[in-house]
Amino acid sequence: MSRIKQITAREILNAKGMPSVETTVLLSDGKIGVASCPSGTSVGNYEASEIKDHNENHFLGQGVLKAISNVTDIIAPNLVGIDAIKQQIIDRIMIDLDGTQNKGRLGANAILSVSMAVAKAAAKSSTLPLFLYLREYVKKEDTPLKIPTPLFNILNGGMHAGGNMDFQEFIITPASSLSYPDALNMSNSIYASLRKVLETNNLSTLTGDEGGFGPKAASNKEALTFIKEAIAAKNLRLGFDVFMGLDVASSNFYRDKKYHIKDKSIAFSSTDLINYYDELSKEFQLIYLEDPMAEDDWGGWTEILHKIGQQTLIVGDDLIATNPYRLQMALDKKAVSGIIIKPNQIGTVIESLAVVEVARSAGLKVIVSHRSGETNDDFIADFAVGVSADFVKFGAPIRGERVAKYNRLLGINSQIKTLSNK
Numbered sequence: 383m384s385r386i387k388q389i390t391a392r393e394i395l396n397a398k399g400m401p402s403v404e405t406t407v408l409l410s411d412g413k414i415g416v417a418s419c420p421s422g423t424s425v426g427n428y429e430a431s432e433i434k435d436h437n438e439n440h441f442l443g444q445g446v447l448k449a450i451s452n453v454t455d456i457i458a459p460n461l462v463g464i465d466a467i468k469q470q471i472i473d474r475i476m477i478d479l480d481g482t483q484n485k486g487r488l489g490a491n492a493i494l495s496v497s498m499a500v501a502k503a504a505a506k507s508s509t510l511p512l513f514l515y516l517r518e519y520v521k522k523e524d525t526p527l528k529i530p531t532p533l534f535n536i537l538n539g540g541m542h543a544g545g546n547m548d549f550q551e552f553i554i555t556p557a558s559s560l561s562y563p564d565a566l567n568m569s570n571s572i573y574a575s576l577r578k579v580l581e582t583n584n585l586s587t588l589t590g591d592e593g594g595f596g597p598k599a600a601s602n603k604e605a606l607t608f609i610k611e612a613i614a615a616k617n618l619r620l621g622f623d624v625f626m627g628l629d630v631a632s633s634n635f636y637r638d639k640k641y642h643i644k645d646k647s648i649a650f651s652s653t654d655l656i657n658y659y660d661e662l663s664k665e666f667q668l669i670y671l672e673d674p675m676a677e678d679d680w681g682g683w684t685e686i687l688h689k690i691g692q693q694t695l696i697v698g699d700d701l702i703a704t705n706p707y708r709l710q711m712a713l714d715k716k717a718v719s720g721i722i723i724k725p726n727q728i729g730t731v732i733e734s735l736a737v738v739e740v741a742r743s744a745g746l747k748v749i750v751s752h753r754s755g756e757t758n759d760d761f762i763a764d765f766a767v768g769v770s771a772d773f774v775k776f777g778a779p780i781r782g783e784r785v786a787k788y789n790r791l792l793g794i795n796s797q798i799k800t801l802s803n804k
């Protein structure tokens with residue numbers, strides 16, 4: 383048994399230069415787990431709350447010193463001495479210490495960094511790689527150990543870039559039959575090809591928060607056309623070798639019950655927007671639509687799943703916010719066929735695992751996702767493989783904080799091969 387001996391925390395910077403909580407957990411056998419929390423930019427209303435200091439003289443009010451003292455002064459004394467493999471007990475103690483619905487007292491950033499660091503330390507003690515350790519917590523299924531299919535966000539719009547597309551993320555996903563290294567290679571070649579297409583059109587190739595290009599396209603549809611051209615230029619077949627998708631993040635342009643996008647001069651009703659998605663999805667082989675409707679437009683969600691759910695995966699991110707109650711609502715209303723899992727939207731490893739479990743047994747596809755304000759922590763790569771996620775969404779195949787996850791998947795890929803050769 384290895385007990386928690388010490389928990390310390392400090393402020394580090396995330397990929398956007400903003401503070402994040404990094405926690406170190408030391409166990410009685412000397413094993414150490416270090417983990418840090420990401421932050422979102424287009425944050426949903428139903429997410430667990432991050433605690434920020436709001437001191438304008440310290441990182442423009444974005445400091446996390448209060449969250450850090452919550453780790454060291456409140457959480458640590460309650461966890462020292464507990465066996466680190468008791469993740470359920472550890473996370474439950476933190477949930478109870480917080481006592482709010484949204485982790486608003488101690489902060490999801492404080493709690494999750496401890497929760498992940500405990501899991502990492504416990505995995506080391508058990509001598510299992512983290513993905514296999516986490517797999518012990520999910521229902522034993524016959525699902526083979528494999529790398530989830532990656533969704534690469536290669537054009538950034540919305541709140542993630544200085545361009546002017548309303549849709550937040552323009553995604554490519556290689557056919558799931560491809561090996562993971564081949565999928566990475568394909569994403570790299572399409573990304574390079576897209577750069578050329580943008581240059582030919584005299585558009586900027588500066589990149590946004592998640593590593594995709596952020597050009598000023600004339601419309602969202604034009605942005606999709608650029609990607610289609612980039613794919614064709616590589617002699618790849620759209621709809622066969624590679625598919626396209628969108629994270630629309632539509633809550634960001636939903637006002638007065640209407641959707642305001644640049645493709646049309648008048649605002650769209652939910653039905654108008656769904657018809658537009660239908661048109662786009664046929665023209666561009668969109669197999670993936672995340673947050674196509676706003677987080678409170680339940681009627682729109684039910685309508686879109688009913689109308690185009692056969693051809694396109696309809697995925698809830700802001701809608702569900704990795705929250706079990708929101709997930710149940712989405713299931714009751716037949717709103718989605720897939721769910722985004724972001725551990726920092728709910729705040730503990732155990733609750734994230736539980737949401738995956740419910741989603742999976744309801745037949746939803748599971749997509750494990752990064753945040754725009756990532757750190758170099760690669761926990762979610764192991765988490766995704768451990769829970770047998772269908773997809774991972776870690777951004778473009780560039781930028782240190784994104785490739786940290788893609789590279790970890792390469793490592794896991796080799797470890798899985800070694801295991802299956804034994």
Ligand code: PGA
Pocket residue numbers: 421422423424425426629631699751752753754755
């Ligand atoms: P965020 O965006 O990390 O800025 O919230 C990611 C997403 O919407 O999927």
Ligand code: ZN
Pocket residue numbers: 629631672673699700722
């Ligand atoms: Zn999203």
